[in-house]
Amino acid sequence: MEKSTFQDVNAQVVQRCREGDNRAQYELYKLYSKAMFNVSMRITNDYAESEDVLQEAFMSAFKNLHSYKAEASFGSWLKRIVINASVNAIRKRRSELVPLEERIAGDIPDEEESDDTEWQVEKVRRAIQRLPDGYRVVLSLYLLEGFDHAEIAEILGISESTSKSQYSRARKKLLDIIKDSETMV
Template identity: 55%
Template sequence: MEQTLYLDRHYSLVEACKRGDRKAQYELYRLYSKSMFNVCMRILNHMGEAEDVLQEAFLDAFQKIHDFRQTSTFGAWLKQIVVNRAINQLRQRKVQWVEVEEAEYVGEEALLQDETEWEVERVRAAIQRLPDGFRTVLSLYLLEGYDHEEIAEVLGISESTSRTQYMRAKRKLVEMLST
């Protein structure tokens, strides 16, 4: 099977990093740190942990830069490292996932039929108040673009648990925002 190679706009920086260029590492850090920090915050909801995870993820990326094969963009590759690190940090908190039967799954579409316009800050604050499991699944699905199969694999839960956590997170979010 033929693999697609992506020509990344930061290709020259990645190549310089592979040669050990510290300035190139700093430049990649400068370009990606803010967005990757936001990913950490959406998953962890704790500034100190997010900062630590971000630093560890960049260290991992720079140590493993020779493994980057351009089958995705550098940003996508880095984001995967960041998400995995954040999820591992979350696991260290011993998040309790609620296993449920597939039969409990209710159609997601019905929950938010009446799309009311809420202020972005109010929604962001409500998401931050969600329990870790709910917030993680909701963030990965809505904000990071993962599907339930990918979420299940990354978090080590069943696909139905991912769907249920997502459904419950949306329900809880609607409840929080309607009060």
């Protein structure tokens, strides 16, 4: 499907949602839920919390659909809602002062069974999961979601220089984690 055709179909589905069509809401959910879950997962680093964030974000999007002006794609607008909801979930988690537990699950794959590239990607993914929340969020927003430091600063309510320094520290910490994991193997 061509990009303009996809946008036209999306615009029609969004309009049907505005008119209260539940099937259209389900269509949008099917189109965007997996990608938005992945965005939330990279930020929250918690499967159950990402599921909750996803549901809250879609409810918020449908409730506030009147404020969507189609200046950006629906996906971009929804992604911003998901990111904000994910960041708010992390803030709530911190305010509850719940101790962070080790969140790395699963066994390390046998290198002979796994392609080397897949193994390297898995090492990086696990290392990112081990980053403190603040570092992981900035790193994810910058590297994986493509936001610049000014946008990250706005999203997180921090200064642009804080975003840059958090990113720099996150990269250094990530490299340290990867190096440490290689010496343990």
